[in-house]
Amino acid sequence: MITLYDYENSADCYKARLLLGILGLKFDIVPVDIFPGDDHRRPEFLDLNPLAEVPVLTDDGVTLTDPQAIMVWLAARYDDRKLWLPGAAESIAMVQHWLGMAARLAASAGAARTALARTDELDVAPLQAEAHRLLRVIDEHLWFAERERRFWLVPLSHPTIADLSCFPDLALSEEAGIYHIDYPAIRRWLDRVKRIDGFSVMSGIFPASRGGTATVSTTS
Amino acid sequence: MNHMSPPPPLSPVWHPIAASTDLAVRHVFHGKLLGRELAVWRADDGHVNVWDNRCLHRGVRLSIGMNDGAELKCQYHGWRYASRSAGCTYIPAHPANSPSRQVTNRVFPTIERCGLIWAALEPDQPFIGLPQADWFAAREAIVHAPAALVLNTLAAEAVPRSLAWLSPYAMRLARRAAPDETLIILAQPADGATTIIRALRAGAPADANAWLRRINRVFVTLRDQIEAASPAGEAAAEPDFTPVAAELAEPAPAATAGLTVTVARKWQVAADVFALKLKPLAGTLPAFQPGAHIDVTLPSGQVRQYSLTGGPGENEFWTIGVRRMPQSRGGSRQIAEQVREGDLLSVSAPRHNFPLRRDALRSVLIAGGIGLTPLLAMAKALRHGGHPFELHVFSRDAAHLPFADTLRGFGDNVRLHLGSDPVQTRETVAHLLGPHGFAQHVYVCGAPGLIDAVTRTADHLGWPDEAVHYEHFSNDREINASSSFTVALARSALDVEIPAGCSMLAAIRAAGVSLPSSCERGACGTCVVKVLEGVPDHQDVYLNAREKAAGRSVVTCVSRATSQRLVLDL
Numbered sequence: 001m002i003t004l005y006d007y008e009n010s011a012d013c014y015k016a017r018l019l020l021g022i023l024g025l026k027f028d029i030v031p032v033d034i035f036p037g038d039d040h041r042r043p044e045f046l047d048l049n050p051l052a053e054v055p056v057l058t059d060d061g062v063t064l065t066d067p068q069a070i071m072v073w074l075a076a077r078y079d080d081r082k083l084w085l086p087g088a089a090e091s092i093a094m095v096q097h098w099l100g101m102a103a104r105l106a107a108s109a110g111a112a113r114t115a116l117a118r119t120d121e122l123d124v125a126p127l128q129a130e131a132h133r134l135l136r137v138i139d140e141h142l143w144f145a146e147r148e149r150r151f152w153l154v155p156l157s158h159p160t161i162a163d164l165s166c167f168p169d170l171a172l173s174e175e176a177g178i179y180h181i182d183y184p185a186i187r188r189w190l191d192r193v194k195r196i197d198g199f200s201v202m203s204g205i206f207p208a209s210r211g212g213t214a215t216v217s218t219t220s
Numbered sequence: 221m222n223h224m225s226p227p228p229p230l231s232p233v234w235h236p237i238a239a240s241t242d243l244a245v246r247h248v249f250h251g252k253l254l255g256r257e258l259a260v261w262r263a264d265d266g267h268v269n270v271w272d273n274r275c276l277h278r279g280v281r282l283s284i285g286m287n288d289g290a291e292l293k294c295q296y297h298g299w300r301y302a303s304r305s306a307g308c309t310y311i312p313a314h315p316a317n318s319p320s321r322q323v324t325n326r327v328f329p330t331i332e333r334c335g336l337i338w339a340a341l342e343p344d345q346p347f348i349g350l351p352q353a354d355w356f357a358a359r360e361a362i363v364h365a366p367a368a369l370v371l372n373t374l375a376a377e378a379v380p381r382s383l384a385w386l387s388p389y390a391m392r393l394a395r396r397a398a399p400d401e402t403l404i405i406l407a408q409p410a411d412g413a414t415t416i417i418r419a420l421r422a423g424a425p426a427d428a429n430a431w432l433r434r435i436n437r438v439f440v441t442l443r444d445q446i447e448a449a450s451p452a453g454e455a456a457a458e459p460d461f462t463p464v465a466a467e468l469a470e471p472a473p474a475a476t477a478g479l480t481v482t483v484a485r486k487w488q489v490a491a492d493v494f495a496l497k498l499k500p501l502a503g504t505l506p507a508f509q510p511g512a513h514i515d516v517t518l519p520s521g522q523v524r525q526y527s528l529t530g531g532p533g534e535n536e537f538w539t540i541g542v543r544r545m546p547q548s549r550g551g552s553r554q555i556a557e558q559v560r561e562g563d564l565l566s567v568s569a570p571r572h573n574f575p576l577r578r579d580a581l582r583s584v585l586i587a588g589g590i591g592l593t594p595l596l597a598m599a600k601a602l603r604h605g606g607h608p609f610e611l612h613v614f615s616r617d618a619a620h621l622p623f624a625d626t627l628r629g630f631g632d633n634v635r636l637h638l639g640s641d642p643v644q645t646r647e648t649v650a651h652l653l654g655p656h657g658f659a660q661h662v663y664v665c666g667a668p669g670l671i672d673a674v675t676r677t678a679d680h681l682g683w684p685d686e687a688v689h690y691e692h693f694s695n696d697r698e699i700n701a702s703s704s705f706t707v708a709l710a711r712s713a714l715d716v717e718i719p720a721g722c723s724m725l726a727a728i729r730a731a732g733v734s735l736p737s738s739c740e741r742g743a744c745g746t747c748v749v750k751v752l753e754g755v756p757d758h759q760d761v762y763l764n765a766r767e768k769a770a771g772r773s774v775v776t777c778v779s780r781a782t783s784q785r786l787v788l789d790l
Contacts, residue, residue: 140359144359144433180250182362184360187247187250188242188247191244191247208286209288209289211288211289
């Protein structure tokens with residue numbers, strides 16, 4: 001049985017929930033009260049993840065503590081059609097590129113969002129500046145992809161975990177003071193991700209209307 | 221360095237605000253011009269809407285709303301606004317009522333040209349833009365610097381030629397690196413601290429993608445230079461949100477404003493029914509909701525009511541259906557015989573006395589003959605919203621079935637009942653209604669016999685009054701106007717005597733109090749007024765039995781009072 005140690009407002013946990021929902025997998029949730037409870041610093045949680053971070057996913061004797069690693073595990077193990085993590089060398093490398101980008105987004109936009117939500121005494125300006133730098137590059141990438149009728153981060157006809165891993169921190173970046181108005185191609189891509197069958201929301205993320213371009217069915 | 225005089229801070233000219241390709245299907249683009257936020261979206265019929273970026277309810281940005289192809293829905297409380305007019309069509313918190321027509325968002329003039337969406341913040345500005353040609357647009361560059369700085373830097377980088385006739389924010393540039401290639405530069409002043417550079421080239425280049433990437437690199441480099449050199453700009457101005465007053469969310473009296481429309485097309489849709497397509501002489505038709513009717517002033521000066529048959533998004537034209545009645549009072553015959561394509565007609569704004577709920581699990585629409593017209597609009601709205609519904613149409617025979625082509629498009633949702641006699645009709649109605657279930661609603665429009673059969677059968681089967689909705693064409697009752705009484709207008713602090721032979725509506729108006737009306741025969745409900753004291757003598761067919769028994773409202777065009785005094789909330 002899959003168990004997700006989860007904090008509802010965490011963008012990293014949302015990555016796991018998003019893919020679990022899209023793959024239609026059953027899973028148990030163990031809520032971890034990160035704030036204000038500090039449950040992630042308790043000894044029993046540190047046994048699971050000494051980095052004191054959520055999400056943690058346990059499945060079949062395997063314990064995974066990195067949101068991108070969790071997505072790789074779920075896609076490799078449960079997606080029989082190999083759409084979410086395609087096997088060709090070029091695709092593997094490109095997906096890996098965007099999983100790395102997802103980690104950079106979490107460290108910039110994601111960190112600024114968390115700090116602002118908790119009113120931590122942290123200078124978020126450098127985090128926001130780094131996020132803007134990343135978003136400018138991603139918007140440019142997506143704008144040129146659209147020119148070639150490609151709608152996803154990796155140039156395939158369908159989305160991959162590259163899209164799902166970058167989606168949460170990009171979609172939630174306005175909560176970090178990084179507004180989407182300057183990134184029109186990212187805004188259109190956010191709509192496309194929201195139209196993937198099995199997509200789920202979290203606080204701060206609204207659904208898109210149905211029927212737009214690239215309404216995707218990834219279930220067989 | 222070639223110093224240009226800075227452009228004026230505000231100039232009432234047309235600006236590009238987006239690229240055509242920014243408006244993806246069912247997307248809402250987030251735009252900004254001169255500090256004003258814009259929600260920009262394309263309806264499924266291709267119409268581009270440029271609106272103030274805020275819901276009139278709570279000021280939430282409409283750019284995060286949902287474009288359903290015909291309406292824009294706010295994410296916060298689900299208020300819906302129609303394409304073109306931006307009129308509010310539905311408020312989920314008041315599912316049984318119609319939003320006031322005053323709840324209409326601000327619409328900015330817009331035009332799509334040269335691969336760009338242009339808008340003007342001031343109304344009635346003639347469009348001044350580039351001549352129509354095969355323009356090719358580069359990727360925009362969003363620069364966090366004021367427009368004057370961006371334009372000056374651009375001018376220093378290349379050989380500029382003024383395009384002052386077009387806009388102080390436009391110039392023609394030949395880059396020193398590629399002097400043969402002239403670019404039209406349009407600097408969009410998003411706000412005091414942000415400028416969007418849009419560049420156009422005459423004709424598509426041979427290798428479009430290579431050109432786009434090259435130009436993009438030029439502008440991105442320029443952007444980084446400008447931003448590195450310029451101090452942090454002034455904070456972007458926050459949009460000015462003005463929430464709508466609470467009372468505007470309540471149903472408001474029908475408007476009295478008239479419109480002039482052209483008969484764009486007239487065609488036969490059944491043996492005795494003509495359809496008329498009405499087009500505004502200028503501007504945009506106001507938003508309407510399914511079930512709405514308009515007053516049409518005929519060449520003779522008579523006024524008749526016709527339902528609008530369009531669905532969501534069908535707001536460029538209105539379509540009505542007119543049946544030539546054998547015992548016509550002259551109205552429908554005049555339209556059938558005298559009105560021609562190209563004629564002008566005076567019509568009212570839409571009136572909403574037959575509202576459709578969009579939260580039902582089952583909606584049963586029952587039409588008799590020409591009574592189909594309001595239900596056609598309802599069926600289209602329900603289909604567009606993905607709500608389950610059945611449309612039952614009773615007609616003498618196939619030849620008299622109006623809008624048969626449209627009906628075929630509904631497939632299995634439509635059931636035809638041809639040539640059914642009154643007994644069969646009652647049996648059919650009982651069968652199709654069935655016992656009432658949670659969130660089920662029935663809507664009926666047609667001859668009095670059909671409405672009577674449906675309302676009685678529904679009552680018998682346990683359907684509550686609030687689930688049974690009907691609209692009469694007319695009131696066939698003989699009106700007894702022999703009583704005389706006094707009406708006290710509570711808000712106006714006026715007593716009005718109603719002598720025998722004079723309607724309350726006429727006497728109230730004669731006393732100087734305005735009161736909207738439409739059919740003036742007790743059928744449409746436009747002139748309903750709340751009763752505070754006294755006993756009304758109901759003679760209309762608009763209020764249902766329970767409403768009549770409660771005595772809290774009265775249809776002022778035909779009803780009277782059995783008490784000596786009637787106190788009205790007017």
